[in-house]
Amino acid sequence: MELTQIRVLVSDFPGVYRFYRDVLGLKPQFEAESGPYAKFSPDTGHAAIALQERAQMAGVLGQLRANPDGYRALVVLRVDDLDAAHAELTSRGAVFTREPGPMGDRMRVAYLEDPEGNLIELQEWLAPRERADGESAQEA
Numbered sequence: 001m002e003l004t005q006i007r008v009l010v011s012d013f014p015g016v017y018r019f020y021r022d023v024l025g026l027k028p029q030f031e032a033e034s035g036p037y038a039k040f041s042p043d044t045g046h047a048a049i050a051l052q053e054r055a056q057m058a059g060v061l062g063q064l065r066a067n068p069d070g071y072r073a074l075v076v077l078r079v080d081d082l083d084a085a086h087a088e089l090t091s092r093g094a095v096f097t098r099e100p101g102p103m104g105d106r107m108r109v110a111y112l113e114d115p116e117g118n119l120i121e122l123q124e125w126l127a128p129r130e131r132a133d134g135e136s137a138q139e140a
Contacts, residue, residue, distance in 0.1 A: 005048040015115045023092045073118040082124035
């Protein structure tokens with residue numbers, strides 16, 4: 001089994017698409033501002049984030065017709081320099097719900113929301129986690 005993407009269901013596809021492309025700076029696999037589907041890949045790593053128009057998926061799964069309450073997704077993006085990423089995204093119009101700060105002793109994080117209220121965490125790793133065999137391992 002291989003994880004190919006995390007898909008976020010959205011109602012305002014063009015608005016959310018522009019946020020991920022223009023504010024977060026993620027590259028779409030192909031231009032699809034009007035939807036109903038788009039896949040974004042960061043510059044590094046293998047994971048991808050996809051957007052899917054909720055109305056289209058409601059045709060497949062009827063229970064998706066109602067918009068959910070509260071947070072529906074937490075998208076986590078690792079950055080090399082949290083303060084620089086925070087400043088850059090703020091200059092593009094991002095509004096953070098939590099400014100950069102520590103999360104334990106190995107990570108710093110900041111939070112913002114996309115236009116539909118999905119939570120986004122930016123994280124900067126300060127120290128790699130140690131594996132049982134004493135080697136350094138990347139943290140998820």
